[in-house]
Amino acid sequence: MSRADRFLRACRREAVDCTPVWMMRQAGRYLPEYRAIREKHTFLEMCRTPAIAAEVTVQPMRRFDLDAAIIFADILLPLPGIGLELSFGEGEGPAIGNPVRTRRDVEALAKFDPEKSVPFLLEAIRLSLRELDGKAPLIGFAGAPFTLASYMIEGGGSRNYENTKALMYSDPQAWRVLMEKLVDTVAAYLSAQVRAGVHALQVFDSWIGCLSKQDYLEFVLPHMKALVSAIGRAVPVIHFANGASHMLPGIRDAGGDVISVDWHIGLDDAWKAIGYDRGIQGNLDPVTLLGPREFIEKRVADVLLRAGGRAGHVFNLGHGLIPSIPPENVGFAVDKVHELSVRTP
Amino acid sequence: MSRADRFLRACRREAVDCTPVWMMRQAGRYLPEYRAIREKHTFLEMCRTPAIAAEVTVQPMRRFDLDAAIIFADILLPLPGIGLELSFGEGEGPAIGNPVRTRRDVEALAKFDPEKSVPFLLEAIRLSLRELDGKAPLIGFAGAPFTLASYMIEGGGSRNYENTKALMYSDPQAWRVLMEKLVDTVAAYLSAQVRAGVHALQVFDSWIGCLSKQDYLEFVLPHMKALVSAIGRAVPVIHFANGASHMLPGIRDAGGDVISVDWHIGLDDAWKAIGYDRGIQGNLDPVTLLGPREFIEKRVADVLLRAGGRAGHVFNLGHGLIPSIPPENVGFAVDKVHELSVRTP
Numbered sequence: 001m002s003r004a005d006r007f008l009r010a011c012r013r014e015a016v017d018c019t020p021v022w023m024m025r026q027a028g029r030y031l032p033e034y035r036a037i038r039e040k041h042t043f044l045e046m047c048r049t050p051a052i053a054a055e056v057t058v059q060p061m062r063r064f065d066l067d068a069a070i071i072f073a074d075i076l077l078p079l080p081g082i083g084l085e086l087s088f089g090e091g092e093g094p095a096i097g098n099p100v101r102t103r104r105d106v107e108a109l110a111k112f113d114p115e116k117s118v119p120f121l122l123e124a125i126r127l128s129l130r131e132l133d134g135k136a137p138l139i140g141f142a143g144a145p146f147t148l149a150s151y152m153i154e155g156g157g158s159r160n161y162e163n164t165k166a167l168m169y170s171d172p173q174a175w176r177v178l179m180e181k182l183v184d185t186v187a188a189y190l191s192a193q194v195r196a197g198v199h200a201l202q203v204f205d206s207w208i209g210c211l212s213k214q215d216y217l218e219f220v221l222p223h224m225k226a227l228v229s230a231i232g233r234a235v236p237v238i239h240f241a242n243g244a245s246h247m248l249p250g251i252r253d254a255g256g257d258v259i260s261v262d263w264h265i266g267l268d269d270a271w272k273a274i275g276y277d278r279g280i281q282g283n284l285d286p287v288t289l290l291g292p293r294e295f296i297e298k299r300v301a302d303v304l305l306r307a308g309g310r311a312g313h314v315f316n317l318g319h320g321l322i323p324s325i326p327p328e329n330v331g332f333a334v335d336k337v338h339e340l341s342v343r344t345p
Numbered sequence: 346m347s348r349a350d351r352f353l354r355a356c357r358r359e360a361v362d363c364t365p366v367w368m369m370r371q372a373g374r375y376l377p378e379y380r381a382i383r384e385k386h387t388f389l390e391m392c393r394t395p396a397i398a399a400e401v402t403v404q405p406m407r408r409f410d411l412d413a414a415i416i417f418a419d420i421l422l423p424l425p426g427i428g429l430e431l432s433f434g435e436g437e438g439p440a441i442g443n444p445v446r447t448r449r450d451v452e453a454l455a456k457f458d459p460e461k462s463v464p465f466l467l468e469a470i471r472l473s474l475r476e477l478d479g480k481a482p483l484i485g486f487a488g489a490p491f492t493l494a495s496y497m498i499e500g501g502g503s504r505n506y507e508n509t510k511a512l513m514y515s516d517p518q519a520w521r522v523l524m525e526k527l528v529d530t531v532a533a534y535l536s537a538q539v540r541a542g543v544h545a546l547q548v549f550d551s552w553i554g555c556l557s558k559q560d561y562l563e564f565v566l567p568h569m570k571a572l573v574s575a576i577g578r579a580v581p582v583i584h585f586a587n588g589a590s591h592m593l594p595g596i597r598d599a600g601g602d603v604i605s606v607d608w609h610i611g612l613d614d615a616w617k618a619i620g621y622d623r624g625i626q627g628n629l630d631p632v633t634l635l636g637p638r639e640f641i642e643k644r645v646a647d648v649l650l651r652a653g654g655r656a657g658h659v660f661n662l663g664h665g666l667i668p669s670i671p672p673e674n675v676g677f678a679v680d681k682v683h684e685l686s687v688r689t690p
Contacts, residue, residue: 160667162632169636212608212630214647246590246609263557264591285557287507291514302559322505 003136007067011200011236011258013279013312019304019341020067021334022139023286024240025320026060027072031327033059043088047073048120054127061136063327064334067314068137068200071125071193075143075204076151078189081117082181083110084152099155101163103174112185114192125196137200139238140193144205145182145227146220152178161210168219179223187230194234201231202238202260205251209243209262216247221254228255238281242319248273263318268306279312286317289329296329300336309343348481352412356545356581356603358624358657364649364686365412366679367484368631369585370665371405372417376672378404388433392418393465399472406481408672409679412659413482413545416470416538420488420549421496423534426462427526428455429497444500446508448519457530459537470541482545484583485538489550490527490572491565497523506555513564524568532575539579546576547583547605550596554588554607561592566599573600583626587664593618608663613651624657631662634674641674645681654688 006020028034034056037046046052056072076094079086085097100106114122128138143151151157153164168175190201205224208216224239231237239256241248245264251274252259258279261270263286271280288299300315307313315337321330351365373379379401382391391397401417421439424431430442445451459467473483488496495509496502503509513520535546556565569584576582584601586593590609596619597604603624606615608631616625633644645660652658660682666675 160632162635162667162669165630165632166635169633169640209609213610215630243588264554265558285510285560287505287510288514290507290511295514322507324507 003065003067004134007137007314008199008236010312010314011238011279015311015343017343018338019307019313019315021315021337022066022068022070023060023317023321023330023334024070025322026064026066026070026330027056028321029323030321030325030330031059031063042090043074044086047077050120050123050127053120053124054131057124057128057138058131060330061132064331065338066136066334068139069128069132070139070141070202071121071128071198073121073124073141075141075147075206077118077121078112078114078142078185079148079152081110081112081114082185083108093157094151096152096155099163100149100152100178101167103171103177106174106178106181109178109181112188114188118189118192122192122196125193125198129197138198139200139202140190140196140198141202141204142186142190142193144203144208144239145179145186145223146211147205147207148182148186149178150207150210158207161207165210165215168215172219175219179220180226183223183227183230186227190231198235200236200238202240203227203256205239205241205244207243208241213247213250216244216250221250224254236279238314240281245270252278258312258314260314260316261318266306267303267313268308271307271310276310276312279314280307281314281316283316283318284333286319286322286325289321289325289333293329293332296333297336300333301340304337304341309341315341348410348412349479352482352659353544353581355657355659356583356624360656360688362688363683364652364658364660366660366682367411367413367415368405368662368666368675368679369415370667371409371411371415371675372401373666374668375666375670375675376404376408387435388419389431392422395465395468395472398465398469399476402469402473402483403476405675406477409676410683411481411679413484414473414477415484415486415547416466416473416543418466418469418486420486420492420551422463422466423457423459423487423530424493424497426455426457426459427530428453438502439496440501441497444508445494445497445523446512448516448522451519451523451526454523454526457533459534463534463537467537467541470538470543474542483543484545484547485535485541485543486547486549487531487535487538489548489553489584490524490531490568491556492550492552493527493531494523495552495555503552506552510560513560517564520564524565525571528568528572528575531572535576543580545581545583547585548572548601550584550586550589552588553586558592558595561589561595566595569599581624583659585626590615594620597623603657603659605659605661606663611651612648612658613653616652616655621655621657624659625652626659626661628661628663629678631664631667631670634666634670634678638674638677641678642681645678646685649682649686654686660686
C-alpha cells in the first residue's frame with residue numbers, strides 16, 4: 001500500500017498495511033530549509049506567494065516518510081476577506097487592527113468570497129498537488145468558528161478570553177449572528193479548497209479548551225454541527241479540538257469523520273469517549289520529541305498499543321511541532337510508527 | 346453560624362448554615378484600594394513588607410462577606426531561599442535569573458529555612474490574624490512542587506514547558522531529586538505558616554494541566570503524596586489542580602482534604618470523579634463575573650445545584666479573579682452564594 005492510500009483509508013476506517021502518520025506544523029520552523037525561506041520573507045508573504053507556500057508544504061515530504069502533506073497556510077487567512085485588518089508582528093503572534101466587540105461590529109462583517117480573497121491559497125494547493133504528483137494526499141484546513149471568533153474579538157492571542165466570553169454571556173444574540181457568519185465563511189473557505197483539489201480537510205478548534213463543557217454545548221456545538229453539515233461529504237473531515245478532553249462526546253456530536261485529540265488523556269480513553277464509529281487522530285505530546293530516542297520509541301509504542309490496531313487511527317501529535325525539536329527525531333518517530341504498526345496481511 | 350466557622354466546617358465536610366465562599370486572587374488588582382498601594386510599591390515589596398501584605402489580605406474582607414481570607418503572597422516567594430534569583434518585571438510575569446537545567450543545578454539547590462528566608466511572610470500572617478480578630482479564618486498557601494519546578498526550569502512562565510518535560514524525560518533521576526527537594530521546601534514553608542497561625546492551607550498546582558495523565562502518575566503523583574503526608578493533619582489542606590479535569594482521580598490520590606477544581610467540567614461530574622469522601626472547592630469560571638447580573642446569578646445557582654447541598658463544598662472560582670472584573674459583581678456573587686444556599690435547620 002502506498003502512502004497515497006494509507007491516510008485516506010484510515011480516515012474512512014478501512015484496513016491499512018500500517019498506521020499512517022503526519023504531524024501538525026510539519027511544515028515549520030523546526031526545519032532549517034523552512035527557516036532559510038522564512039529569513040527572506042514575512043510569514044504573510046510566505047502564505048500569499050503560491051510558489052513559496054507550495055515549496056514549504058512539500059519540504060517535510062522530502063525528508064520524512066509522512067503519509068500526508070498539509071497545505072502551508074494560517075487559520076487567520078480568511079479574516080481580511082470579511083473586513084478585518086490582519087498582521088503578524090515579528091516574534092509576536094497575530095494581531096487584528098479592528099477587533100469585533102459589539103453587535104454593530106458583527107453586523108458589519110462582509111460576506112466571504114474565497115476566489116477573490118484567497119486566490120493565492122487555491123493556487124498554492126494546485127501547485128502543491130502538482131509537486132506531490134499523487135504520491136501523498138494533501139490536507140486543506142481552516143480554523144473553527146469559535147477559535148476564529150476568539151482572535152477576532154480579543155484582537156490576537158489571549159490568556160482568559162474575557163472579551164470573547166463577555167460577548168457570549170452578555171449578548172447571546174450577537175454571538176449567534178457572529179457564529180453563523182463564521183460558519184458561512186469557513187464553509188466557503190473549505191469548499192474552495194476541496195474544489196482546488198485537497199483530499200481531506202482539518203478544522204482546528206485550537207482555543208476551544210478555554211470553555212467549560214456547559215458553554216461548549218450551549219454556545220458552540222450547534223454552530224459546529226452546521227459547519228460540518230455545510231462542508232458536505234466530498235472528502236474526510238478531521239476535527240481537531242485542542243484541550244477538549246473534558247468534553248469529547250460533545251466534540252464528537254459536533255461532527256467530523258476523524259476526531260483529533262491532544263495528549264492529555266490516553267488514546268484508548270479518548271477513543272472510548274468518542275466512540276468507535278469515528279476515526280481518531282493523535283496523540284503524542286510534541287515535547288516527547290525532545291526526549292532521548294528510547295523514550296520516544298516507548299511513547300510511540302504506547303500510543304499504538306492504546307489504538308489497539310483498530311482501523312481508523314491516524315498517528316499525529318497532540319499539538320503542533322515546536323521549533324526546538326530536532327528534525328531527526330521527527331524522522332525517527334515517523335519510521336517507528338510505521339515499523340511498530342505493520343499489520344500481517 | 347459565623348463566617349469564622351463556616352469555611353473550616355465545610356473543609357471537614359461538616360454541616361453548615363450556608364455554603365462558604367472565598368475567591369482566588371480576592372486580594373488583587375480588580376480592587377481600587379489594592380491598585381492604590383500597588384502604584385507606590387513593586388509587587389515584591391508588597392509581599393515583603395508585612396504591614397502592606399496584611400493590609401492587602403484584609404481589603405476584600407472589608408468589602409465583601411467572604412468566609413475566608415488568604416494571605417497575600419506569591420507562590421515563588423520560597424525560591425530565593427533555595428538559591429534562585431527571583432524578579433518581577435513591571436507588566437511582565439516572574440523571571441528566574443539562574444534557571445535549573447541540569448543535574449548539577451538540581452544538586453546545588455540550598456536547604457530551605459522559612460524563618461530565615463520568609464520571616465516577612467510569617468509576620469504578615471501574624472498581623473493579618475490580629476486584624477481579622479477571629480472573625481474569618483486565614484488560609485496560607487504554596488505552589489506545588491511541579492509548578493515550582495516548571496518556573497525554576499523554564500526561568501518564568503511557559504507555553505510548552507519544553508525544558509521541564511525534557512528534563513523529566515531525559516534525566517528522570519535528576520527530576521526525582523528536584524521533586525524531593527521541592528517537597529522538603531514546600532513542606533517546611535507550609536509548616537511555618539501553620540506555626541504562624543493559618544487555619545487552612547492551599548497548595549496551588551497551577552501548571553499541572555500541561556501534563557498528560559500518564560506523566561502525572563509517573564512523574565508527579567508520588568511526590569505530591571509525600572508532600573501531603575509531610576504537611577500533616579494540623580489544618581485542612583486544599584489541593585488546587587488547574588486544568589486537571591482529565592485526571593481528577595489521580596489528583597485525589599495525591600491527597601488533600603478538599604480538591605479545588607477549575608471550571609472545565611460541572612461540579613457534579615468533578616465531585617463524582619473525585620469521590621464524596623473528599624470536600625470540593627469551585628468552580629465558577631471567573632469570566633462569568635464580567636457578564637450581566639442575571640447571568641451571574643444563573644451560573645452561581647447552577648454550581649450550587651450541582652453541589653446538591655452536600656456537606657463539603659466550598660464555593661470558589663475555577664481560577665483567580667482577573668483585573669477587569671467589577672468589584673460590585675464579586676460582592677453580588679458572594680451574596681448570591683449565601684442567599685441561594687441557605688439550609689433550613
